[in-house]
Amino acid sequence: MPELPEVEVITRGLRPHLKGKTIISIWHSGKHLRTPVPYEILRKKLRGEKIADVTRRAKYIQIALNSGSLFIVHLGMTGNMGIFPGSSRKTKHDHIELGLDDGKALRLNDVRRFGSVHFLSASDAQQKESTIFKTAGPEPFDDSFSADYLYKTASNRNITVKQFIMTSQVVVGIGNIYASESLFRARIRPTRKINSLTKKNWSDLIDNIRKVLKHAIECGGSTISDFLNANQESGYFQMNFKVYGKNGEKCSCCSSIIKKEVIGGRASFFCSNCQK
DNA sequence: CAAGTTACCTGACGGC
């Protein structure tokens, strides 16, 4: 479900609700997510802590506590976090709840349980390369995410360009939707092998990845079936999809029929006329 | 090493 724009939208939505609040209770459904929930640690370490800030790194939401420790959440495919009245009923697939001193509650809901939650002590969090982000590539908006970097990183490999930009060790945050959308805008076919891309191709791709992600954040993310922000509102970037899920429809640019092809096990969409 | 495959989960949908 959530790629970088959706995680960023949730992070921004949560921040004003959480910053400065104290966690007074912790609840857990008892079910494991992708990894076991460190419930006993959370209970010990989070209760009574004040929230300093909420930030995003890759597709992770980081809740920083005043003590310097970090509560980190990954939303997987179907995860979502939102703010609810503490008195409201929990719903099916709620897995974690942090009760706050203003009577509200932060809840993590995740139907498929592909998400994960992590706790880093202040000293672990301070180590720049904590285990979680040790192998993570640059953020798409970082200067280090450059045409030179991609050209060089691609040099001793030969997968398709779509698989390459979806690899978190190469660059973080780009998932199945925004990979297809960025490649369409850069006029590069997703099946192209990376050793065939020129520096100009990489440069165009970077520009369009940034444009698409930025636009999607401004639109509040993409809501396909169930994405909601921290205030339970839909995003509307799906209105701006040019190719994702549009196989059989006419290309908005040239009227050719948009194709669907499975690449690396993931549905991929492109215009074979516009994208070479 | 890189690249390809499988596994983790629930639910929606289409075909029979």
Added chain:
DNA sequence: TGCCGTCAGGTAACTT
């Protein structure tokens, strides 16, 4: 109505 296969925004652990 229900049973079955397929698919879904992610990613790590396998195997080849």
